[in-house]
Amino acid sequence: xxxxxxxxxxxxxxxxxxxxxxxxxxxxxxxxxxxxxxxxxxxxxxxxxxxxxxxxxxxxxxxxxxxxxxxxxxxxxxxxxxxxxxxxxxxxxxxxxxxxxxxxxxxxxxxxxxxxxxxxxxxxxxxxxxxxxxxx
Numbered sequence: 110x111x112x113x114x115x116x117x118x119x120x121x122x123x124x125x126x127x128x129x130x131x132x133x134x135x136x137x138x139x140x141x142x143x144x145x146x147x148x149x150x151x152x153x154x155x156x157x158x159x160x161x162x163x164x165x166x167x168x169x170x171x172x173x174x175x176x177x178x179x180x181x182x183x184x185x186x187x188x189x190x191x192x193x194x195x196x197x198x199x200x201x202x203x204x205x206x207x208x209x210x211x212x213x214x215x216x217x218x219x220x221x222x223x224x225x226x227x228x229x230x231x232x233x234x235x236x237x238x239x240x241x242x243x244x245x
Contacts, residue, residue, distance in 0.1 A: 179211040180218075187217075195219035195231035198239045202229070215240040 176182065183191055188207050196202065202221040210218040215232035223229055223244070232240040 176206060176208065177211060180208045183207045183209065183217065190237040191217045191219060191233045194233045194237050194239050195221065198231055198242060199223055199229060214243075 182188075192204065192207050195204075195207075199221060201224040205220040205222065207219050208217070210216060210232060216235045217233040219231040219233065221229055221231065228245045230243045230245075232243070234240050
């Protein structure tokens with residue numbers, strides 16, 4: 110076998126490996142983005158967050174940054190009760206995210222945009238009472 114043939118085969122193997130690695134990384138990125146982004150259609154409020162990465166920095170649209178890896182989006186009854194408490198405390202707000210709170214303020218937190226455009230976080234305890242509201 111000539112050196113040209115060996116070099117051609119090596120090039121093919123490296124190319125196939127690079128394509129496979131690229132597909133794997135791309136698939137992971139798409140899956141990660143899809144797992145935490147989107148709209149909050151079950152609350153009746155429109156959500157404006159499209160960020161899901163815990164490494165994303167705060168911006169005007171997401172002043173809190175993306176969802177952290179140590180916090181979990183709420184679902185079901187718990188989500189409904191936490192959301193009701195937050196909406197009662199801050200009416201007419203746009204809900205961005207309803208999740209557990211890993212910082213120790215309370216058990217749960219609701220990121221929202223107040224009617225006046227101010228971002229805020231409502232902290233709710235395990236008995237679904239509002240502990241505090243932090244505006245940014």
